[in-house]
């Protein structure tokens with residue numbers, strides 16, 4: 311797993327370890343502090359230990375090529391977990407969510423919240439995207455941007471900072487502090503004259519946390535901008551109750567771990583899982599053999615379904631069994 315400093319990976323690691331052990335496997339779980347060199351060393355150590363299969367959420371999708379060539383030489387299959395690993399033919403399968411749809415859900419939410427098809431506008435929007443080293447980040451940004459582009463082209467949506475490319479709004483390491491700083495600079499440069507900020511389109515919760523903090527501390531406007539996110543992190547769910555953040559795209563990572571277990575089991579039984587595996591999955595997923603080319607060819611993928619959470623359907627998270635209401639029934643806590 312990439313790091314413990316981004317909340318969701320703690321959940322992923324726990325669910326993967328628990329589910330593999332419950333299925334009778336020994337599970338080695340390592341976090342690599344968002345340091346790609348350390349992740350290479352951690353994987354090399356697992357290869358030296360003779361593990362049977364590698365499940366990897368890459369920190370930098372381009373930085374594991376040599377290490378995974380060693381895994382292949384050792385006959386160890388590799389499953390790319392959540393983030394695709396690039397430029398290596400050592401990856402057998404990819405398990406993730408439909409990453410482009412995550413962005414589309416954020417864009418669709420903005421369209422509805424601002425009634426973009428009917429309202430006169432114009433409305434001001436700023437984008438905050440993810441880590442350029444993370445292959446997912448582009449899909450999230452493109453899904454949202456492609457959905458809103460017609461309104462940017464028509465002038466109904468305006469980007470006062472002019473930052474409309476992924477490179478201009480990317481946030482290394484998905485860092486909350488960097489997102490905070492970037493938004494503070496944008497507010498100071500383009501909004502200190504009373505310009506209204508209507509929408510802050512953030513690709514995930516760790517960046518949304520920083521952006522929401524900047525809006526709370528540095529935005530002079532009296533309106534509450536729409537703030538998007540992804541992951542269902544506890545602090546962000548709290549902000550959704552307090553209307554500091556407006557929505558998050560939820561991805562049930564316990565299900566993601568479950569699908570990964572089924573793929574690994576099939577591989578360890580010498581099988582080549584395909585669409586027929588879907589029948590044995592408890593989670594809703596699609597088998598995709600066209601969307602994800604890692605530079606060495608298409609990687610067969612199992613893609614789970616993300617969905618939108620606002621303050622009106624927080625109970626749906628409790629119904630997953632992974633969250634519970636706090637003692638005052640006001641905020642959500644982790645139930646695991």
Ligand code: GAL
Pocket residue numbers: 316318392393440444446447484514516540541561
């Ligand atoms: C992405 C992941 C997101 C988000 C982000 C930061 O790869 O798909 O869910 O958590 O990393 O950790």
